[in-house]
Structure formats: structure tokens, C-alpha cells
Amino acid sequence: GESVGLHLPTLSVQEGDNSIINCAYSNSASDYFIWYKQESGKGPQFIIDIRSNMDKRQGQRVTVLLNKTVKHLSLQIAATQPGDSAVYFCAENMGEYGNKLVFGAGTILRVKS
Amino acid sequence: DTGVSQDPRHKITKRGQNVTFRCDPISEHNRLYWYRQTLGQGPEFLTYFQNEAQLEKSRLLSDRFSAERPKGSFSTLEIQRTEQGDSAMYLCASSRTRVPYGYTFGSGTRLTVV
Numbered sequence: 175g176e177s178v179g180l181h182l183p184t185l186s187v188q189e190g191d192n193s194i195i196n197c198a199y200s201n202s203a204s205d206y207f208i209w210y211k212q213e214s215g216k217g218p219q220f221i222i223d224i225r226s227n228m229d230k231r232q233g234q235r236v237t238v239l240l241n242k243t244v245k246h247l248s249l250q251i252a253a254t255q256p257g258d259s260a261v262y263f264c265a266e267n268m269g270e271y272g273n274k275l276v277f278g279a280g281t282i283l284r285v286k287s
Numbered sequence: 288d289t290g291v292s293q294d295p296r297h298k299i300t301k302r303g304q305n306v307t308f309r310c311d312p313i314s315e316h317n318r319l320y321w322y323r324q325t326l327g328q329g330p331e332f333l334t335y336f337q338n339e340a341q342l343e344k345s346r347l348l349s350d351r352f353s354a355e356r357p358k359g360s361f362s363t364l365e366i367q368r369t370e371q372g373d374s375a376m377y378l379c380a381s382s383r384t385r386v387p388y389g390y391t392f393g394s395g396t397r398l399t400v401v
Contacts, residue, residue: 206388208390210392215394215397216394216395217291217293217378217392217393217394217395218330218378218392219392220390220391220392223388223390225386263329263330265329268332273318273320273335273337273342273343274320274332274335274343275330275332275390276332277329277330277331278329279327279328279329280327280328280329
């Protein structure tokens, strides 16, 4: 079956340090991936996406790395801030042109001041 | 554009009652999706529309659930004869059909069935 999973349910980092959140996916045919941030009581907020024809994509303070050989995604957050504390999900496109996303269970990121 | 809007934000209903939620997508997006999220889990796909056509439904969408998007703009999700197991956050999202998809979620409707 197809699934997206996260290795670490909770990640605690010191303010100012870099954070790395990992995700494994099982469907080698998936061609599009998104990272979302979700704060309590709110909907998922888009952070960054990457297509399968890329290995790396950078945004503001965030970088997503895609390793298709081992079917692994990571989200790197530079200079982590207290406002980054949230649950982070990776999502995998399971349909043509992004018509259905499959989410993992999420990683809780806690930033210590 | 103010993003994807969902109404109401919270709904408490008695078991057996019917409820209806509304979603207004980003105006330039012609795809609209419904997801359900329970505590500690990621969102689960329920169904999606392209314009007014409902193109895919998950097996999670039982006969008590129905979604419509009559004019290809806003959408409604109705749950009939609610059960306690229906308690969850119901999320709506919208996107374009081509890159950049702009896949955007609303803030959700929190349903509690008592």
C-alpha cells in the first residue's frame, strides 16, 4: 500500500538552532510533495513544495530535500524561532496534477527559548 | 483574495442530527477538496471537485455524507444522522490544476457530536 510516515513524533530544539524534520514515503510514482505547518486549532499552512524532478528547493529559512532513491523527504528550518513551534506534516500527491494528498501523522516541533 | 474560508468554525450537535458545512475556495482555483482530521493525525482525503464535477470520493465518505459544488464556486458538505465517530475537524482546500498548484487549506470546521 501507499503511505507517508514520519520518523520522529516530537522534535525539541533550542531557539536559533537548525531543525530537520524527516519523512519517508512508499509510493515511488508520487511526483509532488508538500510540507505543511499546523498550529493548534488552525488548518495546515503551506510551507514549501517540491516536484519529483528536483532534489532540493529553498524558501525563506526553509529547505526541502528529496531523495528518490530511498524515498525520503526532509524539511530543514534554519535559525528556528519560537513561532516555528507547531506540528509539521509532509504530504504526498497520490493523484494526477495534485488532486489528492496523503499525509503522514505529523512531527511536533518544540522550540525552547 | 482572503484565502479559503470555512463556515462555521465550530459546530456542536446531538447525535442523529444533520449538519452542513460551507467552503469558499480561492476564486481562481477550480479544484476543491474536503478532508477530515482527527486529533493527532494528518488530514484524510474525503472527496474533490473540479469545477462542479465531483471526480473522486474516498471510501471514508459513507452514504451519510454528501458534498456538492453546484456552480463550481463554493461547496457544502452535509452529514446526515451524525454519529459520535463523526467528531473531527473538517478541512476544505482548493488548488489550480497546473503548477504552481497553490494547494491551500482553510481553517476548518470543528464538529463535536454529543
